[in-house]
Amino acid sequence: MTTATAETEIGCPSGLEPPADGVSIDPAPFVRRSNGLARLDLAVFGAKCAGCIRKIESAMNALPEMQSARLNLSTGRLSLVWKDGAFAPREIAERLDAIGYRAAPFDPEKVEQESDREGRKLLRSLAVAGFATANVMLLSISVWAGGGEMGPATRELMHWVSAMIAVPAALYAGRPFFSSALRALKSGHANMDVPISLAVLLALSLSIFEFFKGGPHTYFDAAVMLLFFLLIGRYLDHRLRLRARAAARDLLALQAATSSRLNEDGTLTSVAARDIVPGDRLLLAPGDRAPVDCVIEEGDSNLDMSLVSGESAPVHAQEGTSLYSGVLNLTSKLTVRATKSADASLVADLTRLIEAGEQSKSRYIKLADKAASLYVPVVHTLALATFLGWMFIGEAGLRVSVMNAVAVLIITCPCALGLAAPAVQVVATGRLFRSGVLVKSGDALERLAEIDAVVFDKTGTLTYGKPRLANREEISDETLRAAASLARVSRHPLARAIVAEAGPGKPAPDAVETAGAGIEGTIDGERARLGRAAWVGAESAADDDAQESWFRLGDAPPVRFRFEDRLREDACESIADLEKLGLEVEMLSGDRQAAAASIAERLGVKAWRAELQPQQKIERLEELKAKGVKVAMVGDGLNDAPSLACAHASFSPGSAADASQAAADYVYQGDNLAPIAETVVVARAARRRMLENFGFAALYNACAVPLAALGHVTPLIAAIAMSGSSIIVTLNALRLSMGKRRKS
Numbered sequence: 001m002t003t004a005t006a007e008t009e010i011g012c013p014s015g016l017e018p019p020a021d022g023v024s025i026d027p028a029p030f031v032r033r034s035n036g037l038a039r040l041d042l043a044v045f046g047a048k049c050a051g052c053i054r055k056i057e058s059a060m061n062a063l064p065e066m067q068s069a070r071l072n073l074s075t076g077r078l079s080l081v082w083k084d085g086a087f088a089p090r091e092i093a094e095r096l097d098a099i100g101y102r103a104a105p106f107d108p109e110k111v112e113q114e115s116d117r118e119g120r121k122l123l124r125s126l127a128v129a130g131f132a133t134a135n136v137m138l139l140s141i142s143v144w145a146g147g148g149e150m151g152p153a154t155r156e157l158m159h160w161v162s163a164m165i166a167v168p169a170a171l172y173a174g175r176p177f178f179s180s181a182l183r184a185l186k187s188g189h190a191n192m193d194v195p196i197s198l199a200v201l202l203a204l205s206l207s208i209f210e211f212f213k214g215g216p217h218t219y220f221d222a223a224v225m226l227l228f229f230l231l232i233g234r235y236l237d238h239r240l241r242l243r244a245r246a247a248a249r250d251l252l253a254l255q256a257a258t259s260s261r262l263n264e265d266g267t268l269t270s271v272a273a274r275d276i277v278p279g280d281r282l283l284l285a286p287g288d289r290a291p292v293d294c295v296i297e298e299g300d301s302n303l304d305m306s307l308v309s310g311e312s313a314p315v316h317a318q319e320g321t322s323l324y325s326g327v328l329n330l331t332s333k334l335t336v337r338a339t340k341s342a343d344a345s346l347v348a349d350l351t352r353l354i355e356a357g358e359q360s361k362s363r364y365i366k367l368a369d370k371a372a373s374l375y376v377p378v379v380h381t382l383a384l385a386t387f388l389g390w391m392f393i394g395e396a397g398l399r400v401s402v403m404n405a406v407a408v409l410i411i412t413c414p415c416a417l418g419l420a421a422p423a424v425q426v427v428a429t430g431r432l433f434r435s436g437v438l439v440k441s442g443d444a445l446e447r448l449a450e451i452d453a454v455v456f457d458k459t460g461t462l463t464y465g466k467p468r469l470a471n472r473e474e475i476s477d478e479t480l481r482a483a484a485s486l487a488r489v490s491r492h493p494l495a496r497a498i499v500a501e502a503g504p505g506k507p508a509p510d511a512v513e514t515a516g517a518g519i520e521g522t523i524d525g526e527r528a529r530l531g532r533a534a535w536v537g538a539e540s541a542a543d544d545d546a547q548e549s550w551f552r553l554g555d556a557p558p559v560r561f562r563f564e565d566r567l568r569e570d571a572c573e574s575i576a577d578l579e580k581l582g583l584e585v586e587m588l589s590g591d592r593q594a595a596a597a598s599i600a601e602r603l604g605v606k607a608w609r610a611e612l613q614p615q616q617k618i619e620r621l622e623e624l625k626a627k628g629v630k631v632a633m634v635g636d637g638l639n640d641a642p643s644l645a646c647a648h649a650s651f652s653p654g655s656a657a658d659a660s661q662a663a664a665d666y667v668y669q670g671d672n673l674a675p676i677a678e679t680v681v682v683a684r685a686a687r688r689r690m691l692e693n694f695g696f697a698a699l700y701n702a703c704a705v706p707l708a709a710l711g712h713v714t715p716l717i718a719a720i721a722m723s724g725s726s727i728i729v730t731l732n733a734l735r736l737s738m739g740k741r742r743k744s
Contacts, residue, residue, distance in 0.1 A: 028088070041078070041079050041106035068080065122231065163207065170204055176193075177196045177227075195380065202406045206403070262281040278341065281335060284336055289329070290323045292340055294322075295322050300516055407711075408705060436668055436670055455621065457643075458587055459591055467494055483559075485505060488508075528554070536550040536552045549563070569672060570672045575673075577677040585607070587603075590611065597610070614643065615642075634676060651664055689732055
């Protein structure tokens with residue numbers, strides 16, 4: 001993986017607009033202090049690439065006693081930790097201003113609102129540029145086709161109408177590029193928007209000059225067409241980037257906003273989760289989530305621990321059991337004592353892990369950024385060399401020297417370069433969408449094309465994630481109906497599986513559930529129990545390590561209900577397809593060793609690990625990364641979200657938790673795994689098309705620049721060449737849509 005340290009000092013196009021006054025505010029009132037450390041979270045505006053991350057973090061780390069400076073590009077959040085009193089917080093804003101970025105206190109809602117405004121601005125600019133391109137091109141074609149038959153008066157009218165449309169449209173649509181270029185120049189560096197802005201403004205200026213001079217040709221069409229093509233790519237990148245911001249927000253939603261605190265006099269007070277401190281006693285009713293990490297002091301209940309283990313089977317907890325924040329209480333009231341604050345609890349830790357994973361992806365340098373790092377200095381150098389050559393060597397005079405230098409900038413307008421990646425992304429994402437795969441990250445295709453291995457979560461990914469009755473043939477219809485009448489009063493997944501198998505029916509009227517044991521009630525005048533073997537009065541002799549529940553009616557022998565989590569129908573075939581593509585396959589699971597071993601054996605997966613917590617999964621991914629292995633992660637549970645964000649590329653099924661879908665690069669629909677292998681094939685093909693497009697753009701410039709520098713390029717040739725290069729790049733990208741769809 002290419003690192004940010006290798007990137008040249010070219011900056012990037014702007015992301016979010018800076019604060020309205022153009023100056024970062026003094027962050028001193030928003031600094032948090034504890035244990036001798038000062039902490040500050042800022043929203044940084046204008047950062048959009050790996051080079052921005054490097055410049056901002058380097059500037060912050062240069063401050064005295066700065067211990068940590070981390071910019072999350074997806075959220076725009078700059079997290080800083082330093083020794084309190086080492087410097088004035090105002091220095092942070094001053095340094096950001098000096099390198100061309102603006103900052104404000106981090107507020108997710110305001111950042112989201114600012115991003116929405118930026119998206120609307122890009123969309124309006126795109127619409128204006130598209131309207132102008134369509135109309136000006138019609139007028140230009142009329143001038144070209146008219147040739148010598150068109151009279152001067154008619155041609156002048158065509159140019160006048162073109163000017164009336166193109167000049168205001170280009171000035172309006174070009175604002176995202178102009179403002180970004182201006183900020184880059186003010187901070188002492190050039191970015192991709194500098195030559196774009198120069199090309200647009202020079203094309204307009206030269207066209208206006210030719211128009212008033214009565215010249216036969218103008219460049220109005222080139223200016224608006226360039227903006228239209230580049231705004232397509234810019235808006236696409238903006239929309240894809242928005243999707244990457246939701247993972248941490250969705251996960252934090254699992255942390256209860258409020259909780260009931262028990263006072264010393266026994267009364268209850270509703271408090272915000274952020275105000276809970278270690279030692280507070282809290283009351284968790286059935287259906288409540290633990291707001292912070294805590295330990296049970298009174299009561300016992302069944303808990304949904306899927307946030308930690310990824311497994312849907314409830315866990316029975318009693319006095320002394322430690323609970324993580326986000327854990328769902330299912331059955332009985334609990335009194336707990338807080339052991340951590342909200343900021344130090346598991347959900348907050350998982351959120352930080354997700355942001356750290358997104359940060360790692362943000363450092364990835366895309367092919368377009370690499371091409372831009374070469375394009376900017378080369379084009380400027382060639383244009384300057386052309387001017388100097390004609391001015392001092394050819395002795396052509398100022399006007400001709402400027403005209404030829406401008407011709408170099410115009411004919412090398414990065415239409416083909418700007419479209420090389422976005423055109424492929426549009427076609428590839430469209431093809432995958434038709435196959436049931438949603439692409440959620442702008443550079444996901446490039447990253448997926450580089451992977452060497454695929455790591456799967458087990459439950460809900462390789463399997464359906466829901467228990468199903470496995471020994472139906474051993475259970476009579478009467479026994480199933482009787483057990484279901486008790487199961488209908490419970491939310492336990494095994495009870496739900498019995499109800500699903502039995503179908504509609506009435507619950508036992510006096511059925512009562514005992515946490516950690518089972519359900520008891522009266523059926524046809526006899527006492528009946530459904531639950532654990534010991535509670536029912538059975539001796540579990542199961543040697544298959546399967547999930548089980550026992551039912552007993554009166555004095556009749558107990559009946560065992562055995563459950564299994566089925567493999568997805570095409571799991572074996574899909575893993576074989578991935579291995580045929582040269583990829584290693586591994587399974588990481590939070591489930592028990594025996595259950596994971598059984599699934600791995602059935603799938604033929606040799607590398608697997610079980611009973612892992614979220615941090616341990618990330619450690620395994622980091623271990624593979626240290627060996628140079630680029631990994632794609634496939635997972636569906638809340639506990640998988642940090643791993644999905646950490647991996648080089650990631651997948652999540654459409655049935656997954658919202659936080660997992662938000663953290664993933666791809667979301668695939670349906671019950672099958674076939675879309676994963678298809679997406680890898682499309683990603684590899686897309687990368688080839690991008691490289692081909694960049695190669696063509698380089699070849700086009702190699703041929704066009706000498707002609708322009710030697711003064712042999714007419715406006716007609718420049719317009720045709722520019723349009724032709726964009727068409728060829730687009731047609732090459734469209735080849736992706738002709739690929740055969742894999743069966744899913």
